[in-house]
Amino acid sequence: MIQVNYRDPRPIYEQVRDGFRQLILSGALPEGEKLPSVRELAASLAINPNTIQRAYRELEAEGCIDSVPGRGSFVRRSNAAALARRKELTEALCAAAQELRTLGLSEEEILTITKEGTGDD
Amino acid sequence: MIQVNYRDPRPIYEQVRDGFRQLILSGALPEGEKLPSVRELAASLAINPNTIQRAYRELEAEGCIDSVPGRGSFVRRSNAAALARRKELTEALCAAAQELRTLGLSEEEILTITKEGTGDD
Amino acid sequence: MIQVNYRDPRPIYEQVRDGFRQLILSGALPEGEKLPSVRELAASLAINPNTIQRAYRELEAEGCIDSVPGRGSFVRRSNAAALARRKELTEALCAAAQELRTLGLSEEEILTITKEGTGDD
Amino acid sequence: MIQVNYRDPRPIYEQVRDGFRQLILSGALPEGEKLPSVRELAASLAINPNTIQRAYRELEAEGCIDSVPGRGSFVRRSNAAALARRKELTEALCAAAQELRTLGLSEEEILTITKEGTGDD
DNA sequence: GTGGTCTAGACCACG
DNA sequence: GTGGTCTAGACCACA
Numbered sequence: 001m002i003q004v005n006y007r008d009p010r011p012i013y014e015q016v017r018d019g020f021r022q023l024i025l026s027g028a029l030p031e032g033e034k035l036p037s038v039r040e041l042a043a044s045l046a047i048n049p050n051t052i053q054r055a056y057r058e059l060e061a062e063g064c065i066d067s068v069p070g071r072g073s074f075v076r077r078s079n080a081a082a083l084a085r086r087k088e089l090t091e092a093l094c095a096a097a098q099e100l101r102t103l104g105l106s107e108e109e110i111l112t113i114t115k116e117g118t119g120d121d
Numbered sequence: 122m123i124q125v126n127y128r129d130p131r132p133i134y135e136q137v138r139d140g141f142r143q144l145i146l147s148g149a150l151p152e153g154e155k156l157p158s159v160r161e162l163a164a165s166l167a168i169n170p171n172t173i174q175r176a177y178r179e180l181e182a183e184g185c186i187d188s189v190p191g192r193g194s195f196v197r198r199s200n201a202a203a204l205a206r207r208k209e210l211t212e213a214l215c216a217a218a219q220e221l222r223t224l225g226l227s228e229e230e231i232l233t234i235t236k237e238g239t240g241d242d
Numbered sequence: 243m244i245q246v247n248y249r250d251p252r253p254i255y256e257q258v259r260d261g262f263r264q265l266i267l268s269g270a271l272p273e274g275e276k277l278p279s280v281r282e283l284a285a286s287l288a289i290n291p292n293t294i295q296r297a298y299r300e301l302e303a304e305g306c307i308d309s310v311p312g313r314g315s316f317v318r319r320s321n322a323a324a325l326a327r328r329k330e331l332t333e334a335l336c337a338a339a340q341e342l343r344t345l346g347l348s349e350e351e352i353l354t355i356t357k358e359g360t361g362d363d
Numbered sequence: 364m365i366q367v368n369y370r371d372p373r374p375i376y377e378q379v380r381d382g383f384r385q386l387i388l389s390g391a392l393p394e395g396e397k398l399p400s401v402r403e404l405a406a407s408l409a410i411n412p413n414t415i416q417r418a419y420r421e422l423e424a425e426g427c428i429d430s431v432p433g434r435g436s437f438v439r440r441s442n443a444a445a446l447a448r449r450k451e452l453t454e455a456l457c458a459a460a461q462e463l464r465t466l467g468l469s470e471e472e473i474l475t476i477t478k479e480g481t482g483d484d
Numbered sequence: 485g486t487g488g489t490c491t492a493g494a495c496c497a498c499g
Numbered sequence: 500g501t502g503g504t505c506t507a508g509a510c511c512a513c514a
Contacts, residue, residue: 093235253498420487432512
């Protein structure tokens, strides 16, 4: 369901957080779905429960999940979270495209890169 | 010439390094141009000289500059550096575009975002 | 009659307890009125009966209800409970007003906020 | 500078966080002021550094401070943070006033309570 | 020196 | 069982 990669320079809690965020915002995890419990996921990933809890805490702060003490954590899929993420990605995409232009790539080349992975190629 | 921003989550040495790389690869700094000395730049940015030195060291490792002990650091503009940077940006752009697709944006919307800042709009 | 909200950071038993206290102290539930049985309410709210029982237990300790084993729980509306609640709210109101003052709000602005919802506006 | 109270039911990290937020938003700590280092404050309060760090992390997320690895944490006093806090307090004040009304207090009595601590009494 | 991540393990409140 | 707080202590990257 979620994978962590020790070679990835990103901290583990970010990998877990971003992994779930992606699953939630893309709709792969439906609204109301129960996430694995902190201890359960920690055990299955061989990671300290505190690390998982931090990921869940941040997802809750972002509005992606509800954590209910004694019951578990559940997908919320709020619009605000999706919009915030969309804004982040839009800015990252713009910045990358801009810098590629300064490297001398043509508009056409950049659009081709953007389409990679579409199946259009 | 270079600016550092404490609110930026990136470490300062990365901000300095990336700032110079951008100036060099985009051609804003011509081949052979002398960079400010470590002490000079450290003083003008009110930053620890070690931090500047690390930025320069990494730029040299990337092939963006040549550091000549006793004389200073000079722009090299190698092809290898440009290609490496281009690969990084290409991957970032693809990843952002892919995730925007999972958020439900159409191909058209994504291309429009990519074109932002072109002057085409 | 009572609603629980999983997004509310307050534990469920507090939501139930506070909900009934509000209904009782405001007079919405008349003296002597029978409350739903623990099992009944637990079923209708899809909540663990232990949770309801804890809410009732605390309401009894506060003097808001009488629980008669085998017969049920009944509204008591004691003066002591009202006074205790009034003290709590008074302190909360004072604290909020004080902090708003430190944020630079004028006395007038604070009084206006206090009156919101009065129908005076 | 900051005090923690073990009798307070609020977690320690919230007491620390809220204490600094109050000092910052009220202007008691001027913009750019350096906060005590995580370890320093932890030692002086006899609290685990992790607990302090969590408080600082949340203050940074709120936009109240900037934490710069290797340099320290500094007051930011953003407008957004002040507005968010003001909104929280406004809602708390309204809710308390409303419930006091249901307890039968007159508008006059409530306004008197609100003014407590003004020196107007 | 600084902030930040992670682990291991205890303890609590809630359901 | 659940989430949440806290401690103790190690380790890393940065300045």
